[in-house]
Amino acid sequence: MSNETTNGAPLARYAAAKRVGDFLFLSGVIAVDPARRMIVRGFDDIPDEAAERLGRTGEFSSDIKQGPILAQSWYVLDAIRQIIEREGGQMSDVFKLVQYFRNLDHFPAYSQVRRQFFPGEPPVSTVVEVSAMLPTDDILIEVEATAYLPLGGTKES
Amino acid sequence: MSNETTNGAPLARYAAAKRVGDFLFLSGVIAVDPARRMIVRGFDDIPDEAAERLGRTGEFSSDIKQGPILAQSWYVLDAIRQIIEREGGQMSDVFKLVQYFRNLDHFPAYSQVRRQFFPGEPPVSTVVEVSAMLPTDDILIEVEATAYLPLGGTKES
Amino acid sequence: MSNETTNGAPLARYAAAKRVGDFLFLSGVIAVDPARRMIVRGFDDIPDEAAERLGRTGEFSSDIKQGPILAQSWYVLDAIRQIIEREGGQMSDVFKLVQYFRNLDHFPAYSQVRRQFFPGEPPVSTVVEVSAMLPTDDILIEVEATAYLPLGGTKES
Amino acid sequence: MSNETTNGAPLARYAAAKRVGDFLFLSGVIAVDPARRMIVRGFDDIPDEAAERLGRTGEFSSDIKQGPILAQSWYVLDAIRQIIEREGGQMSDVFKLVQYFRNLDHFPAYSQVRRQFFPGEPPVSTVVEVSAMLPTDDILIEVEATAYLPLGGTKES
Amino acid sequence: MSNETTNGAPLARYAAAKRVGDFLFLSGVIAVDPARRMIVRGFDDIPDEAAERLGRTGEFSSDIKQGPILAQSWYVLDAIRQIIEREGGQMSDVFKLVQYFRNLDHFPAYSQVRRQFFPGEPPVSTVVEVSAMLPTDDILIEVEATAYLPLGGTKES
Amino acid sequence: MSNETTNGAPLARYAAAKRVGDFLFLSGVIAVDPARRMIVRGFDDIPDEAAERLGRTGEFSSDIKQGPILAQSWYVLDAIRQIIEREGGQMSDVFKLVQYFRNLDHFPAYSQVRRQFFPGEPPVSTVVEVSAMLPTDDILIEVEATAYLPLGGTKES
Secondary structure (H helix, E strand, O other), X not given: XXXXXXXXXXXXXXXXXXXXXXXXXXXXXXXXXXXXXXXXXXXXXXXXXXXXXXXXXXXXXXXXXXXXXXXXHHHHHHHHHHHHHHOOOOHHHEEEEEEEEOOHHHHHHHHHHHHHHOOOOOOXXXXXXXXXXOOOOOOOEEEEEEEXXXXXXXXXX | OEOOOOOOOOOOOOOOEEEEOOEEEEOOEOOEEOOOOEEOOOHHHOOHHHHHHHOOOOOHHHHHHHHHHHHHHHHHHHHHHHHHXXXXXXXXXXXXXXXXXXXXXXXXXXXXXXXXXXXXXXOEEEEEEXXXXXXXXXXXXXXXXXXXXXXXXXXXX | OEOOOEOOOXXXXXXXXXXXOOEEEEOOEOOEEOOOOEEOOOHHHOOHHHHHHHOOOOOXXXXXXXXXXXXXXXXXXXXXXXXXXXXXXXXXXXXXXXXXXXXXXXXXXXXXXXXXXXXXXXXXXXXXXXXXXXXXXXXXXEXXXXXXXOOOOOOOO | OEOOOOOOOXXXXXXXXXXXXXXXXXXXXXXXXXXXXXXXXXXXXXXXXXXXXXXXXXXXXXXXXXXXXXXHHHHHHHHHHHHHHHOOOOXXXXXXXXXXXXXXXXXXXXXXXXHHHOOOOOOEEEEEEOOEOXXXXXXXXXXXXXXXXXXXXXXXX | OXXXXXXXXXXXXXXXXXEEOOEEEEOOEOXXXXXXXXXXXXXXXXXXXXXXXHOOOOOHHHHHHHHHHHHHHHHHHHHHHHHHXXXXXXXXXXXXXXXXXXXXXXXXXXXXXXXXXXOOOOOEEEEEEOOEOOOOOOOOEEEEEEEEOOOOOOOOO | OEOOOOOOOOOOOOOOEEEEOOEEEXXXXXXXXXXXXXXXXXXXXXXXXXXXXXXXXXXXXXXXXHHHHHHXXXXXXXXXXXXXXXXXXXXXXXXXXXXXXXXXXXXXXXHHHHHHHOOOOOOEEEEEEOOEOOOOOOOOEEEEEEEEOOOOOOOOO
């Protein structure tokens, strides 16, 4: 979910995605479940099979440290996948990712999850560490994706 | 005005906007008045009717808190509007905004102003808090806009 | 080198650049020599003629202050130039740069180097100061470039 | 190697291990290669097959962040294994570990390595984060192991 | 609960206690309820009669200051007692405690609770202040106990 | 003296040492003179012949720097020696030391003193730097010793 919606009534108006010419531009996505209006905090907040694939160990001390970034990474990339598919494309149509982190020590964990979503040719990527993202400091990562879905159905990617 | 010009003679060379194919790309814009080479600091630095529309109360304590972010937000979005119109488009042609803040507590005020400039379908949007922007720490916000102005005049936005 | 890459072997999961439609999108580039896996730290890490053009003085105290940002700026922009040329374009095809700094006091030095790479019409530009970039705190700058290389060979840039 | 030896000539005298009754007590072990007198800093400082088993990704930015703790954890546990085997026992004879960390965010990575060395019944374990260990701040972890090797060859562990 | 454990399911890779020869070694114990996976934060998280014995006053300001360390101390020592009893011993068989604190200002409160669990001859004791323990900074104390339960049933403690 | 006694009347109850099976376990010892209830602060607080052997120079600037750690190290190790001898053993029966420092820069000085107390085969040793020890920040070091004094008088150390 884009991070500009809060408190039920959207605080800000935004478009999750916009088709422009042959491109699909997405708003930055963060790990907030819009239905429950909750920030994804760990493995308990994502489906079990996703948690298993991410390497949930069952060890409380390991999972409490790794869980938040792994779960948020999965949630954000899966949300992007859903948006792309809703627009008639697939994850492999995403050619560019700009990734904002609160702490770049989280990059290896995020990268592991990204490999699951991009098993083929990876997108171009920019990664920076920033001070914060909306809506609160519990958000560890924000990803802005751009996809190429040429009208007429052909692609030179 | 883009933040790379300082001290009269541009310290850096930049293009405020560039048309590329069907797109119009803009440099990040900050609230500095190039003519007077002054940072917009409050309601006094923008036209009265804009200040009224933003909700200037006339009360010192309220206006001094909200004034800077409201005035800078208005100034930046209005500068973007002027650039787009100069290129033959309109504000509604802007489909994407990347917004950099020094303090995300300012987001609600900025968002209120943005609604004034985008009364229709809003653009896709990415928002992050960063450490600083040029030219000084008085700059609270920088906005990088992208518009779609297809040659030949038609649009599928 | 993009900051997600490796030790030569193509085991990294990023694309340095991707051609999409008429555009060439590049990953953010940082000053790391992928072959030697070393961060560019000063004039000694770039070719002599480049160092001379950047104004290496030979005085230890001056060069140690300015050397890192000048050398990293040169390295990054030269890497971008090589990527563009490898894709059949030239530096003047770059129309947009997003530049991330760890310290905006470095901007003037970077800007001096950028003028060397863009002697003609400059690109649109966004500049922000962020907390950090990969892989370590020795990285002072990251630049994400976008170029326009229309298929069919014509250009309206 | 125990952390009390520095600069060639041992600064301190210590015993790497001592058999006492039915027990084998070990000094705290840190990741310093005594022969080369070098601190283990990453995957390059341990055997390739060990690095592969630890999950070296080949991605520079991931390996530079994860490499140090994974490599030091492997090195320390492998050193403990060698000491135990030299005394006629095996790793499964270790029944207790006291583990000192400089940063408990490293615990999940260490725990992953420990599982490789203790595939059967795990030892009792105490984990704390301390300010520092000898010889320098590059040391991320120190492990003090105790094993049970009853004379006479029987065991009630 | 030892600080490496989990959510009930025995997927954790540690042993709460191990009998070795005539000794019973315990992992460091912290105040986390494994069933509910919750950190003990105050009097509300322990049984009422225990809270009364610890001197709960009912006054918010007093209980909020002393409650956390008193409740965690009780929880940890009671967990140790349960482990010892499960192994066929009693609290007085514990002859050694190593106690790690995040803040030694908490020692007097902990000591008051320890007297309740060791009314007879006290164990040998080592006390230090460290930077942190798993799983989070809410943990104030960790206690590693060792007991003597000679096989054959005699004891010279 | 163990660090849990303060203010004359022991604040905490502890046992300085306990014989358990063939072992003698000691509480962590710190440099506080129980009779005078004073922290050992320098050469003046230990016997002259001990100070001479430690290398007291008579020069104020040298002795004020090295005096505290040398005097506390001597005091702690001598206290341990006295406890062991009281229990019928000798210093060489100590096979293990866990040494907690407030500042590892003090290790070389401590190690020099330790060599005086262990001229023969040294014990196994673990050394860490922690935040603090009881009773105050003037305590620089705490040492927890374990000795092997098999009943029946024979020893396989």
